[in-house]
Amino acid sequence: xxxxxxxxxxxxxxxxAPVAKAPKPGSLKRRRTLAQWGFIAPAVIFMLLFFGxxxxxxxxxxxxxxxxxxxxxxxAPFNGFDNWKNVFQDDLFxxxxxxxxxxxxxxxxGQFCIGLALAVFxxxxxxxxxxxxxxxxxxxxxxxxxxxxxxxxxLDQDTGVLNSFLGLFGAGDTPWLSSTGMALISVVMVNIWxxxxxxxxxxxxxxxxxxKEMYEAAxxxxxxxxxxxxxxxxxxxxxxxxxxxxxGFMSTVxxxxxxxxxxxGGPADSTQTLGTLTYQNSFAxxxxxxxxxxxxxxxxxxxxxxxxxxxxxxNEGK
Amino acid sequence: MTAHITDGSRQxxxxxxRRVIVPLTVVSALVGAVALSGCGSQRDASVFxxxxxSTDDSYHGWDAATLKRCSKQLGVTIEQQSVPAAQVMTxxxxxxxxxxxxxxxxxxxxxxxTFAETGGLLDLKKLGVSTADIPQGILDYGSYxxxxxxxxxxxxxLALFYNKDILDKAGLPVPTTWAEMQATAKKLTKKGSYGVxxxxxxxxxxxxxxxxxxxxxxxxxxxxxxxxxxxxxxYWKSLxxxxxxxxxxxxxxxxxxxDQFMAGNAAMMINGPWQVETLNTKKNLHWGIAQIPVPKAGxxxxxxxxxxxxxxxDVGDTAREKTSAKIxxxxxxxQEEVTYALNSWMIPANEKxxxxxxxxxxxxxxxxxxxxxxxxxxxxxxxxxxxxxxALQSAFQSALTGQSSESALHHAQQRVESGN
Numbered sequence: 212x213x214x215x216x217x218x219x220x221x222x223x224x225x226x227x228a229p230v231a232k233a234p235k236p237g238s239l240k241r242r243r244t245l246a247q248w249g250f251i252a253p254a255v256i257f258m259l260l261f262f263g264x265x266x267x268x269x270x271x272x273x274x275x276x277x278x279x280x281x282x283x284x285x286x287a288p289f290n291g292f293d294n295w296k297n298v299f300q301d302d303l304f305x306x307x308x309x310x311x312x313x314x315x316x317x318x319x320x321g322q323f324c325i326g327l328a329l330a331v332f333x334x335x336x337x338x339x340x341x342x343x344x345x346x347x348x349x350x351x352x353x354x355x356x357x358x359x360x361x362x363x364x365x366l367d368q369d370t371g372v373l374n375s376f377l378g379l380f381g382a383g384d385t386p387w388l389s390s391t392g393m394a395l396i397s398v399v400m401v402n403i404w405x406x407x408x409x410x411x412x413x414x415x416x417x418x419x420x421x422x423k424e425m426y427e428a429a430x431x432x433x434x435x436x437x438x439x440x441x442x443x444x445x446x447x448x449x450x451x452x453x454x455x456x457x458x459g460f461m462s463t464v465x466x467x468x469x470x471x472x473x474x475x476g477g478p479a480d481s482t483q484t485l486g487t488l489t490y491q492n493s494f495a496x497x498x499x500x501x502x503x504x505x506x507x508x509x510x511x512x513x514x515x516x517x518x519x520x521x522x523x524x525x526n527e528g529k
Numbered sequence: 530m531t532a533h534i535t536d537g538s539r540q541x542x543x544x545x546x547r548r549v550i551v552p553l554t555v556v557s558a559l560v561g562a563v564a565l566s567g568c569g570s571q572r573d574a575s576v577f578x579x580x581x582x583s584t585d586d587s588y589h590g591w592d593a594a595t596l597k598r599c600s601k602q603l604g605v606t607i608e609q610q611s612v613p614a615a616q617v618m619t620x621x622x623x624x625x626x627x628x629x630x631x632x633x634x635x636x637x638x639x640x641x642x643t644f645a646e647t648g649g650l651l652d653l654k655k656l657g658v659s660t661a662d663i664p665q666g667i668l669d670y671g672s673y674x675x676x677x678x679x680x681x682x683x684x685x686x687l688a689l690f691y692n693k694d695i696l697d698k699a700g701l702p703v704p705t706t707w708a709e710m711q712a713t714a715k716k717l718t719k720k721g722s723y724g725v726x727x728x729x730x731x732x733x734x735x736x737x738x739x740x741x742x743x744x745x746x747x748x749x750x751x752x753x754x755x756x757x758x759x760x761x762x763x764y765w766k767s768l769x770x771x772x773x774x775x776x777x778x779x780x781x782x783x784x785x786x787x788d789q790f791m792a793g794n795a796a797m798m799i800n801g802p803w804q805v806e807t808l809n810t811k812k813n814l815h816w817g818i819a820q821i822p823v824p825k826a827g828x829x830x831x832x833x834x835x836x837x838x839x840x841x842x843d844v845g846d847t848a849r850e851k852t853s854a855k856i857x858x859x860x861x862x863x864q865e866e867v868t869y870a871l872n873s874w875m876i877p878a879n880e881k882x883x884x885x886x887x888x889x890x891x892x893x894x895x896x897x898x899x900x901x902x903x904x905x906x907x908x909x910x911x912x913x914x915x916x917x918x919x920a921l922q923s924a925f926q927s928a929l930t931g932q933s934s935e936s937a938l939h940h941a942q943q944r945v946e947s948g949n
Contacts, residue, residue, distance in 0.1 A: 278647075279622055279643055279644065279646065279647045280646070280647040280648065281626075282622040282623070282625040282626040282647070282649075283625050283626075283647050283648065283649050285626070300947075302944075363780065367777045367780070368775070368776050368777045369721075369723075369775045369776065369777050369794075370775075370777070370789070370792075370794060371777075386776055388777070388780050389776045389777050389778075389779050389780055389930070390776075390930055390931075391926075391927070391930045391931070474731065474780065475730060475731040475732050476731055477730065477731030477779060477780070477922070477923075477926045478731065478779040478780070478926040478927075478929070478930050479731075479779075479923055479924075479926035479927035479930055479932075479937075480731075480923050480926075481930075491919070494615075494618075494619055495915060495919060496915050496916060496919065497618070497622075497643060497915070
């Protein structure tokens with residue numbers, strides 16, 4: 212098809228020069244637009260199929276009475292806001308929402324601060340820098356579920372390594388995962404451990420971009436290390452910090468696998484998050500409508516932060 | 530990447546455009562077509578599929594051997610598809626929506642009612658699956674609302690496993706009542722070693738372990754805040770208070786409990802026969818098995834009935850379904866049941882097969898006695914079991930971490946009634 216369109220004007224050009232000259236730029240332009248769309252099309256189709264469709268489906272599902280029978284009959288009657296009402300009336304939802312907030316804020320602060328400190332530390336030259344840096348990357352390489360299972364053993368109140376170690380100092384009876392008050396804190400700690408490499412790597416990359424001369428100039432002016440950090444490192448690192456925090460937020464707020472492996476949401480729902488609640492609703496109770504509601508809420512929260520992120524980036528461009 | 534583009538390269542680029550657009554469009558069209566067509570597959574008339582959760586090497590091998598023998602006997606090819614236990618249900622539902630259900634699905638007993646409720650399972654009696662010599666309790670276990678949907682090959686339940694060496698050394702008999710178990714456990718609890726281990730984790734494992742205490746005490750899943758259920762939970766709490774039960778018990782699955790027992794960290798444990806294979810790998814561990822202790826002498830020890838059951842989903846092809854029934858008959862034949870039971874340390878569902886099995890593994894006969902009185906979790910509530918199970922998990926975990934049993938169970942009962 213495209214080959215005839217391309218060869219036709221070329222053949223007719225000498226015979227009807229004035230007529231052919233006029234449409235030529237037009238068809239060229241059209242072809243260019245077509246070409247541009249041709250390049251965009253795969254991405255658009257991909258996005259619509261694999262992101263748009265599930266998203267819309269999930270929203271629709273949250274207004275449907277979607278049960279195991281639906282898989283056979285294909286019938287999922289609309290039930291208005293019933294699913295939403297049920298989810299909001301469930302005590303567990305409020306609890307999970309609050310715990311998700313605590314989990315996310317705690318993880319982000321911990322990951323970021325330790326990640327930044329390590330990035331600054333590794334930004335200087337010293338022996339074994341490379342080796343140590345790659346060692347710190349290890350948690351990143353371990354699958355989340357594996358980390359969860361290993362940490363569950365480490366944190367076991369009676370037979371865990373951590374308590375045996377603390378026992379040497381006479382403090383070996385911490386109920387890391389077996390008390391309702393402590394479990395969430397322990398899960399946050401493990402997640403911080405997992406998130407440090409990501410924060411460190413990105414921030415370290417950002418630090419490499421900061422011109423060394425600025426520090427030299429600052430130290431000539433007599434700026435202290437802290438002052439240099441505050442007035443040079445932080446401001447210049449701002450765009451990278453935004454990226455790290457937003458990406459960190461998105462991967463933290465939907466946490467599921469780690470919690471399932473560590474505590475299964477327990478003890479007594481003290482580590483339930485919106486992620487585990489979605490899982491429980493959809494795959495334990497097979498109430499897919501309720502699961503979709505919680506899923507949508509998670510998407511909404513992430514979307515709000517994505518907007519903030521885009522805003523911040525746009526201002527950065529100006 | 531802001532290199533300047535000369536006119537020549539721009540020209541070349543434009544020519545490239547056409548060459549690229551066509552393949553790109555074709556690729557995106559293909560991707561779209563594949564994605565939209567889903568994975569609905571054509572059935573091969575002579576190939577039958579069994580979906581089960583035998584992802585474990587040994588179980589997968591035993592099942593493969595059974596299916597091979599049945600294939601030969603029936604002159605068809607039977608293939609095995611194994612997914613993790615937690616995914617059997619969701620996988621089956623997905624297959625149902627794409628009209629590609631396997632011919633036989635092995636469900637866990639607690640899940641079968643949910644699938645039966647959708648109308649997706651066939652009545653096994655009508656298809657000619659034999660029910661001869663199967664005890665009523667196991668028939669009920671495989672039934673939902675009076676229809677027999679699930680044929681069990683073997684069943685299992687929980688029992689009290691004890692470390693013979695530790696008990697002998699302390700000169701203590703195997704406990705038979707709650708009071709005895711509490712006293713024995715207390716005596717056997719030393720630094721780094723607990724009297725008894727059980728799973729009170731936040732999943733079906735924990736609920737499964739709670740049922741024998743709840744039921745033997747006269748409690749019932751339909752009334753979670755009854756004094757009997759409260760009493761059972763208080764008993765767990767008292768073991769914890771004595772220090773006979775590790776505080777980590779709320780994080781332990783049944784496999785963790787077994788690990789603790791094998792490591793010598795527990796003198797007794799509540800667990801099931803599926804652990805025997807692992808237990809036997811440790812040669813210097815001498816263990817025995819007994820019925821789960823009862824509230825007072827003379828009470829019945831009521832355990833939960835567990836184990837997978839073979840179901841035949843509605844694939845819309847009567848001839849195929851008839852052959853599937855023959856496969857189920859073959860898999861549940863006396864001989865296959867004995868073989869499978871001996872491999873997996875479970876108890877044959879068929880009475881005659883169970884009698885043969887008892888003579889071969891007398892050490893496990895207390896397990897067979899426990900099965901005789903065992904109860905199905907879903908007999909009373911059917912598909913409603915899942916929400917009760919979730920509420921119960923939360924309740925015993927609350928109670929074991931500080932709340933009173935009464936208020937925790939009261940809250941659980943309210944949660945069940947409000948439908949959340």
